[in-house]
Amino acid sequence: MSLSSADQLQRFSFDDTPIRGEIAHINESFREVLKRHQYPAHISKVLGELMAATALMSASLKFKGRLTLQIRLPGNISLLQAETSDQGELRAIARYDVDQPESELVFEDGHLVMTIEPEQGQRYQGIISINAGNVAAALEDYFTQSEQLPTRFWLSANADSAAGLMLQKLPSQQTEADVDAWDRISHLASTVRPAELLELETEELLHRLYHEEVLRLHPAAALCFKCTCSRPRLADALHQLGYAELASMLAESAPISITCDFCQQHYEFSQADVDGLFPERNLH
Ligand SMILES: [Zn+2]
Structure with missing residues (x-):
């Protein structure tokens, strides 16, 4: 994927299975965040992953509103936060002690907080402790604990782009004809390399992973950087x-x-x- 490619979120699904997936590419909007803050590389990398994760999860917003993910940690890097609206508008921030940022981000004794704020109606917040190694693992724990929907994440970020792949198995009324589908499809996804996730166009990546599956590509939605301040x-x-x-x-x-x-x-x-x-x- 060239650096000029538009930021986008794209859904895909597999015929005759209750499995759906999303792929997010965040280039320009990630650079808009980094332009405004001089984050150390290890912080911006995790922030990019978190931005990709909120974009992927915003695909399930069924109303006008915002989805926020926060990683709260006890050390000098105290907060990583990314937000996406139902319109695909992203923003993100990291809070840390500028004089003493830890040289490494350790996901221990912290919390992952997910907040959904509809424009109309009740705000929802879910919190779990994190002791996982990275953003993807923390999110998978979150889904295991609170949503009971099998969900997997693969996230990747470098100095100027971020990308993510999510798979989710939705509840299904029908008896599944293809009982191995979830294991097979998520195993194939785990063969993706971070560089492939960042660099390959969505269609090319999906072809590489799933050329033997019957896959349906849904229309892509645009993502962009936009702050809510006014x-x-x-x-x-x-x-x-x-x-x-x-x-x-x-x-x-x-x-x-x-x-x-x-x-x-x-x-x-x-x-x-x-x-x-x-x-x-x-x-x-
Ligand atoms: Zn602002």
């Missing part, structure tokens, strides 16, 4: 703090200056902007 959202958050708090912030240093952690977009709110947030005050 001036109206920040204005809302400031409004919640109340006028007195904002007045004291302005007294200390005007204008109020905010930079989005995710995308580094800078926002400023002057005294006049703050007054505009509380129109009722101006009536007196």
